[in-house]
Amino acid sequence: MNPGQEPLVVVRGATLAYRGHRVLRGVDCRIEAGETLALLGPNGAGKSSLMRIVAGRLPPESGTVRIAGADPFREREARRAIGWVPQEIALYPRLTVAENLSVFAQLSGIGRRERKAAVQAALDLADLGEVARRPVGHLSGGYQRRANIAASLMARPRLVLLDEPTQGVDLHARAAIHAVLARLREQGAAILIATHDFAEAERLADRVAILADGRLIHEGRLALLLERIRAEVPEHEVALTNPAGPDAVAALRRAGFTPIDTGLTWRASHRAGLDGTALLGSLRAQGVPVGEIRIRAPGLDAIYREALDRAGPDRPLTLHTGNEA
Known part of the structure; x- marks a missing residue:
């Protein structure tokens, strides 16, 4: 700027x-x-x-x-x-991808002479050429979402x-x-x-x-x-062999861990200086069914948790790792 x-x-x-x-x-x-x-x-x-x-x-x-x-x-x-891409698929399922883009080009005020080139540019940008003549309703969810994005780009x-x-x-x-x-x-x-x-x-x-x-x-x-x-402290991630019972959950929480999925993985930042081997022995001695301990560099999820913790202790936390289908 x-x-x-x-x-x-x-x-x-x-x-x-x-x-x-x-x-x-x-x-x-x-x-x-x-x-x-x-x-x-x-x-x-x-x-x-x-x-x-x-x-x-x-x-x-x-x-x-x-x-x-x-x-x-x-x-x-x-x-x-502004190009607005809603979470819902906002396309006509019976029309082809190219026909949908032509409709959205018209709604965007693009004249008839320029419309074909605008549709082709959007198809190229979203890499949709191979499905351009297929009805949107017959496409996979991924292709539908790409077409949804392309439809928002007609007015550049x-x-x-x-x-x-x-x-x-x-x-x-x-x-x-x-x-x-x-x-x-x-x-x-x-x-x-x-x-x-x-x-x-x-x-x-x-x-x-x-x-x-x-x-x-x-x-x-x-x-x-x-x-x-990442300059402050690495995180420890504990993978359990089976869901923790009440005593094991209490031990994990005392050690500063919180669950990040179905309860089989727990994560914490440790400032006490325990290495992975010592932590493994300490948790197993307290009945925690630890299968593996991993040390990872904190990521954006750690920044997010820290921000919500500062804002208030009772805020809900929604975590996604990006590995879900």
Whole structure:
């Protein structure tokens, strides 16, 4: 960004209530052109509401939202600069991929003469050429999600908003979607992505913003946040041979561990200086069915837990490792 130039997206002091419930509480947010911001937070934290006001679908009750200096709720040209990719597939299942893109090109105001080229450009960007003539309803979930993204790109938006773009797809489809987003970024688009998948956020994001109870509780450049937390202490990860009983759970919690999945894996940051061998012996002596102890560098999930712990001890924690199909 040039000195003195505003970021592409600027949100200042945004508040919003829904049916009497306050969902955004004075949120400040910015995104530079060509930058990817990952939006994290528990369910109900306000992520989707923030994305809707950035997209111009809702006005904030107070505060301001500006896209390239314009209000997206009140100014049509500002909305034309935005590509919105909802979590649900918003396509016509009986139409082919190319036919869907042509419809969305028309809705975006692209003239008949330019439409064919715009459709082809979107097919190329999302690598959908091989399925262009197939009905969307006959495609796999991964292809449908890529077509969903392509449909939002017909007007060549400067900002692309994605809500859980890889939810429910396999690893191959996730990689293909990530490749689409990488090409978008190379073309200079700013990207705002709401996700529960920490591995996805680590792979894609330049910066991360963590929401809880409608407040932005932590924000920063991902590389700097990871550098700081990895300089402090490694994490121990305990894999159990079977679910822990009440006594074993109590022992794990006393040692500072918390479960990260179905109860077969527990994780903690240890500052007491115990190495893996000593920790293994200590836990087994207390009846914990430990199969393996792994030492790992803390990742974005550790930053997330730390942010929520500082914000309040009773906040829910949603963890995804990115390994799910």
